Amino acid sequence: MTRTTILMLFHAVVSVEIALEQLYWTHVEYFPMHFDCVTSERVDDLISVFSHGQTDRMTSSTSTFPYDVDACMKFIRLLKDARERDIDGHTTCIVGTPIQYLSPEFSIFTCLVCSSPME
Numbered sequence: 001m002t003r004t005t006i007l008m009l010f011h012a013v014v015s016v017e018i019a020l021e022q023l024y025w026t027h028v029e030y031f032p033m034h035f036d037c038v039t040s041e042r043v044d045d046l047i048s049v050f051s052h053g054q055t056d057r058m059t060s061s062t063s064t065f066p067y068d069v070d071a072c073m074k075f076i077r078l079l080k081d082a083r084e085r086d087i088d089g090h091t092t093c094i095v096g097t098p099i100q101y102l103s104p105e106f107s108i109f110t111c112l113v114c115s116s117p118m119e
Contacts, residue, residue: 022100022101025096025097025099025100026096026100028092028093028096028099028100029093029096029097029100032089032090032092032093032096033089033092037092037096038087038091038092038095038096039087040083040087042095043079043082043083043087043091043095044083046075046079046095046098046099046102047076047079047080047083049102050067050072050075050076050079050098051072051076052065053065053066053067053072054069054072054073054076057069057072066101066102067098075098078094079094079095082094082095
């Protein structure tokens, strides 16, 4: 196998993983009562992602973060409130909704989700 072939194969596998992760979190958003996939650590990680995204939006004219500063502030507030309550289906939905749109950044680039959610 050539390097190009290996890189193309790697890219294809990563693309499939990203697509599956987005579908997984979409499913979690639609059916949050059936999953025990959100921990307080994951909520904290997501707060960190939104804090970073907010800072990036505030300091860069070329930010690729999908939410604007105001939306980041609202998500951070929601997530901080959710962190104070018991993790239930409602909290799962609050966490699952933005993760489906952030999944490439959330799971691959920031390495916050270290294991497959399908396990």
